[in-house]
Amino acid sequence: MTYPTFPLDNRMNPKQPESGGNEFIDVENLLRMALRQTKVVAVSAVIALLLGIVYLQTTPPTYVATSRILVDENLSKVIDEVSPIASSMQTEAAMLSQIEVLRSARLAAVVADKLNLHRNEDFMSPPTSLVQRTIGQVRMSLSYMLSLVRPADPATQARRQEFEELDEATRDALMSSSRRRAAVGRLQANLLAQRVGRSLVIVIGFQSHDPNLAAAITRAYAEAYLGDQLNASFEATEQAAVWLEGRLTELRESSQAAALEVERYRAENGLAETQGQLVSEQQLSELSAQLISAQADAARALARFEQFEVMTSAASSPDISQMVAPVGVEVGPAFGELRTRHQNLSRRKADIEANFGAEHPQAVALGREIAQITRLMVEEIAQITESYRNEYRVALARERTLRQSVADATGRSAQANQSQVRLRELEQQATALRALYQSFLDRYEQTTQQQSFPVAKVRVISEATPPGGASSPRSIMVLGLSLVLGLMMGGALGALNEFNERFFRVGKDVSEGLGFRFLGYLPLLSAHGAKHGKKRGKDGRTYLAGDEPLALAATDHRRRMRVSVDAPLSMFAETFRSAKIACDVVLQANSSKVIGMISVLPGEGKSTVAANLAELLAASGARTLLIDGDLRNPGLTRHLGIQVQTGVIDAVVNPDNWRSAIKYNRQTGLAILPGLVRGRFSHTSEALSSAGMRRLIEDARTSFDYVIVDLPPVGPVVDAKAFSPLVDGFIAVVEWGKTPRAIVHSAIRNEPLIASKVLGVVLNKVRLDKLPRYGSFGGSEQFIKRYSSYYLDDPEQQASSGKAQARAKTETERA
Structure with a gap:
């Protein structure tokens, strides 16, 4: 990985976070987001395709038979010529009028009576798809539940009673009329009528699950439309003849009277003319x-x-x-x-x-x-x-x-x-x-x-025949639409995931968002069942979810506390070396360096980072003291498995005899001052900022090169802020992909006493397999696999090896 440089004059004046407001659209960031959400989009697309396949398998095919009709006004011009205001049939309004005639209930009733469709069960009860059946069942259920809640309508009950009192012939006639109206409505609903481009041709069609029935209904519609046009032409011609006969008598008398008036006026006014x-x-x-x-x-x-x-x-x-x-x-x-x-x-x-x-x-x-x-x-x-x-x-x-x-x-x-x-x-x-x-x-x-031979203005130019294939559902269209919708839904979910992305992922987020140095990544250590819940085994003993005895949990915690020593050639240890260099370079004027380990939220791995840094410093030959300063929740002491009778509070109360509370690691020589609190102790911030703690730290500076203090999280308590005057620098631990940026910024960046002493930030629990997705193109995160040739040790394998197990067992017995 790429580690930062450390200028000597920048510790007390951290740089301000960089603002990205000058960029209009960060195309690289958008592309990275798209790559990160590839799986979400792919899964959504696959689910949508599966739903499309289910739809295709459960939807019965529909056939459409079509016929073409030409509206040819050259066949008859009587009606147009009689009208004082001629309206050409080529206009859009005229063609739309013809289409509405085709869709009219009167024409549908003619077709229904001709084919007796109200007695055709295939027409009245066609097969339905799974979606339609589901919607029908939901509607029936809702109607039934509403009928239970609402009181019965008296008018409805009266009509039902009147119907039951009728004789059988009358009821049959009413039911037949009702079925006929239903057939007319179904005809109108399934009829297709539209104009072909800007031509005078109208396409009529009917969709049905039976291809032969669709063709028969389409032909019946064409014949009914031709008959309707013929009857309309005959009636219009007859009415025009009667009207014209009466109008001619009026026009003859008016024309003669107008001619006589012209001659009379010319004679009275002497308007003689020569040669016009x-x-x-x-x-x-x-x-x-x-x-x-x-x-x-x-x-x-x-x-x-x-x-x-x-x-x-x-x-x-x-x-x-x-x-x-x-x-x-x-x-x-x-x-x-x-x-x-x-x-x-x-x-x-x-x-x-x-x-x-x-x-x-x-x-x-x-x-x-x-x-x-x-x-x-x-x-x-x-x-x-x-x-x-x-x-x-x-x-x-x-x-x-x-x-x-x-x-x-x-x-x-x-x-x-x-x-x-x-x-x-x-x-x-x-x-x-x-x-x-x-x-x-x-x-x-x-x-x-x-008048004796009226001719319709329409003619059929294409007869309806049974269709050879189904018109719907179209497999390619359904699957394509499903894929598009799936991709859109996946994109929306991915965008929602990215919108909810408010965490630290790469070092650039730390440097630009907080203005602090980025010290490196600490990979996630997936211990055997350590992060799983507990369960009761058949033998009555308590086990972890990984089928290991509960006693191994403590051993696992102790192995985590010394990974930097067990795997010195790992990326895990390299990050701690980067932290050590930051301390040595920035605090080179201090012969003894007091480093506070802080985090914003509990559970970010701050104690693990503090222990590994201290182990690495001690293993390198430096005199190192590790203090568990989290007096409210001494997790460091608990995870190290140290059984003690005295701790930090005793050392603060009796600073002259604080060395008697120190425990030593015989392998590395690390000195550990555990945290031990008897009962509930509420004045932790006063204890950390007390004169006794000050004397303890000053005395420790004379004996140790590094003093690593594991402090409580800065989010819930003020203990770290109270202890800040005694430290030379802080190292902030932020959990990768879990800790929000806003809370880190408000808890650390906006606290001058802490922010001015922050040496850098470590991203902990990093998923190395997902890290390249968040790195910029050309960034160090993209080359994490190529860096592996320099990281010869795997911290997880080293921690789980027999040597580490034996060393952990020895330490457990010693503790």
Whole structure:
């Protein structure tokens, strides 16, 4: 196994427990839990499979015969066409309606009467399964017990008396009617009817323990359904014909009255039409087109006028020769010639001025000529602008005239339109009535023709035949479901076991849960009958449950107290060496070390651990004193089998003569101060913390290297807390898989006087065969078998060997 290291500065300041709150999901821990509960899950699965097999063996087979029916609306369309609000049979609601018709009591009664099912004992009393019989018996028992408790109902008694007073024929008729109702109910309960996907096919079936009976009932159902649909079609067609005949007379009169009203209204309001359009509407359309054209002409004239008006304002500028007419506007050839002459003269003047100066007579003459041409250009532009102004005024006047005409025509058209709204309403009413009358007339003709041969809208596309095999119970499904349920139940039980897991299993639980060092594992020593109860033998002697004499129990206890010496190469002894190293390293400054052995609950093996540690220390040559400090229950002294007259209490009372109470082990030299209490002694904590005990411990330090004190459990009493000032360190013993973590944490970790001196924790009574299940993957617990090559001694074999038996016998005689 892997043993811890021991730093020198950590004894008085134990580390705080680590918190696993940062981990979201510990997958490794979940996997370990699953592996630990494998047997529980496997057993649950096996039990569930066995129950499934029992169910299969005790349940009679059930057969299902099926038939397929197509709901084909192409066979007949009379009913759908008559209905004002058509409902397609392809819709989900229509198919569900057909399925409800199949499941109806009326159709079931037809089938029951046709096959006389109420007289068929195979149908009325089918075989039942073990589960059904058990449930029936329970119900009958409950009903019987309730009938004994509840008073009889007067109404029920009256009806029973009336039935008994009837004649035999009447009673038979009532019983036959009752059986018929029961047969109808059984038919409805065992009928299967469902739609095939999104198609128009309905599958009907019946389940029974007789395959031939199932096929016969399914065929009867199909025939009854076809007959029901045929009768419904005939009745609907007949009713539709009668209704249509009366409706046609009403529609004929209404259509004629509506047509006469249309013509009368048209004549009264002068709504004459030409080519399908009112005269007022034609005039308004023409005037509107002319107005649009006049508006466009006025807009073009205004644009030209504004452009030339801008040119007129810019005509006095020096660069009038560069003036260009607007695009699409004709300015005439005269203006172009004047502009060309102006440009030529301007170039000549510029050349003369550049060569001869501005005062040259020719330059002056050219300037006068240019001014004359400029004046002519301005006059030409003004004349063109005026002509465009006149054109714009004419277009604007024409637009105003047309606008007034359109307004007048609009008024007349509005009045006509208002009258035409009512006219259209009358025309639509007359048209609708005429179309409705024609439609109903066509339907009436079709209905009268088809009334003599109504056709059902359904047909059988697959006949029912006796099934070749049972439909239930299905072996594979039952066994598979049983296995799944068994695994689920096993998983639930395993999860419950893990939820109840509140104990220390591995060293990581100690270091993380308590913050103390983990010193090692002490395997469980399964003694011969030591953990079993007592019984009385045939010879009158008292025996253990293992068929051994009671006297051997004491010998077994003494063998347990020295396993570390009898099996020095065992894992058991190696853990005590780890504890010794912890004491030597952490308490290396103390020449004599006082070690207190504590536990939380009684029965955790604290006394056994104390004795084995002391034996190991003494066998290694160290002067060791073992004190039984459990004054209330001196189990150490009792298990060692020491018969003494004086003990710890005498040594405390007379500390100067305490050595006379010591007993020695001649083999190892271990000194033992037994615990002996005469009568009931209640002041044990005061005795352990008294001045006499302090003097005894101080005197023992001068004579011994190790003083091992077996103290009472810290859970029920405060003796260990009272003795804590006298010890150098504590070794806590926790029973593997039995002592809850919470009580250890509250009793030791939350006691500063004890927690500050805890050297480490030993897990006792460890089941090595189960230990790897709780260790982490890659942890030392997973390699326990590989460590066995270093543990050459088996503590159980060594304890039960002849040498150990002889040594135990010698010690018994010596004691």
